[in-house]
Amino acid sequence: MEKDEHALGIRYLALLGDYLRREDDRALPAVRALSGEFARRQVGPEEVVAMHEQALAELLPAFPTALAAELAVRSMTFLRLAMRGFGLEPLRPYLETAVSSRFVCQIFRELETAFHLPDAARVAIGRKYADNFEGDLANRLDMFRLQGLGNLELAGVDEEHGELLFVGHDLFESQEEAEYPQDHFARGFLAQTVTTLVGRPMNCEEIACRAQGAAECRFVVTPVAPGPIANLRRLLDG
Known part of the structure; x- marks a missing residue:
């Protein structure tokens, strides 16, 4: 079994590297095939997560440091496909902790220190990350949570003004105290997610942040061109 895992780990490393370098989906059919092989060879979710973490640790130093955060988050789409053969329910505890909030937060903090990574x-x-997902709003928010980035929930819909209110808990960017709102990745994710679902350009602002001492993070998503959005709830449901 150890020999099989080693061989699968080498394949996993090569496929993940190809996926991150190409910035397209050509590697994904091979990943789906590998997922089935994990199940056939009785390699469990915990071992696959370990493969992913080891592969990511080997691959990231070869990329520009400024891309590390984006690539680490993007790699979670790859991991999700690699583990699909196990079914969703057994995977929840692994996906929720595979790339932990602290790990992603640490990457951003290091980038900010080294490169003064701006909020924009x-x-x-966050916007680019949102393009990795399909399905309705509930599915996209669920995958955000499953990938260890925190919990976002829709809290209100105002069709007359085309506005949406979201609340967030355990978001990775607001783990430390700060003077200003910190969840810029989540802002980008929400703005692009709603843009895709409603077919209109949207902005997102954080109006309360736990990093500032608020009980929860709160976000307002609004259309770039102000005005009502007909059937807004239906559009969010896909």
Whole structure:
């Protein structure tokens, strides 16, 4: 079994590296095949998560440091596909902790120190990350949570003004105290997610943040061009 795991780990490393370098989905059919092989060879979710963490640790130093956060988050789409063969329910505890909030937060903090990563860049990374997902709003928020980034929930819909209110808990960017709102990645994710679902450009602002001492993070998503959005709830449901 150890020999099999070693061989599968080498394949996993090669496929993940190809996926991160190409910035497209050409490696994904091979990942789906590998997922089935994990199940056939009785390699469990915990071992696959360990493969992922080891592969990521080997691959990230070869990329520009400024891309580390984006690539680490993007790699979770790869991990999700690699583990699909196990079914969703057995995977929840592994996906929720595979790339922990603290790990992703640490990457951002290091980037901020080394490169003074601006808030706008973190918003842009969140927007790009949102493009990895399909399905309705509930599915996209669920996958955000399953990948260890925190919990986002829809709290209100105002069709007349085209506005949405979201609340967030345990978001990775607001783990430490700060003077200003910190969840710029989540802002980008929410803005792009709603943009995709409703077919109109949207912005997102954080109006309360736990890093500032608030009980929960609160976000308002609004259309770039103000005005009502007909059938807004239906659009969010896909």
